[in-house]
Amino acid sequence: MPVSEAPFSELINKPKATLQPLTGSRAHAIRLRRRDDVDLVVTTADRYEQDHAVVSAALRLFRTIVLNGQADAVLDLLPEVFPWSRFLPAGDRHTFLIEFVDTLRAVEDLDTFAPVTQLLTEWRHTAEAYADPTVLAVLTRGTGDFGPAPKLPAA
Incomplete structure (x- = not known):
């Protein structure tokens, strides 16, 4: 999708000219660059609603595919x-897929993708632990009662 860019100050000083690409060109959004903060993206309400409808439909389709007997095909494509x-071990790949699908469904009601981002981060770190033999050994070694914790010296 085409995105034009402009400094945030341009929006303040020349709002009509800065926003004109949203209606007069193929640009679907304008990225407003800010010096001391994160950039902003401006789009029209119509474009936002269209994008939301497309994402919502894709999420419902994906969930339906996974939950109606096609999970194995999706698991094969996951990598x-x-x-x-x-x-990830096979069982964990399946758990990840189900959690991913369930989280995608839940965020549709919240109108935020932050929980999906968090889920992906957590599972990626889990995969990193499985990929590193040293980390995996530390995390999977036997546990037990190692006795009382030593007392800290008085301050």
Whole structure:
């Protein structure tokens, strides 16, 4: 999708001219660059609603595919989308897929993708642990009662 860019100050000083690409060109959004903060993206309400409708439909389709007997096919394709998932054991790949689908469905009601981002980060770190033999050994070694914790010296 085409995105034009402009400094945030340009929006303040020349709002009509800065926003004109939203209606007079193929640009679907304008990225407003800010010096001391994160950039902003401006789009029209119509474009936002269209994008939301498309994402919502795609999420429903994906969920329906996974939950109606096609999970194995999706599991086979998972490494193409998430290469790090190759390091997860098969059972964990399946758990990840179900959690991913359930989280996608839940965020539709919240109108935020932050929980999906968090889920992906957590599973990627899990895959990193499985990929590193040293880390995996530390995390999977036997646990037990190692006795009372030593007392800290008085301050």
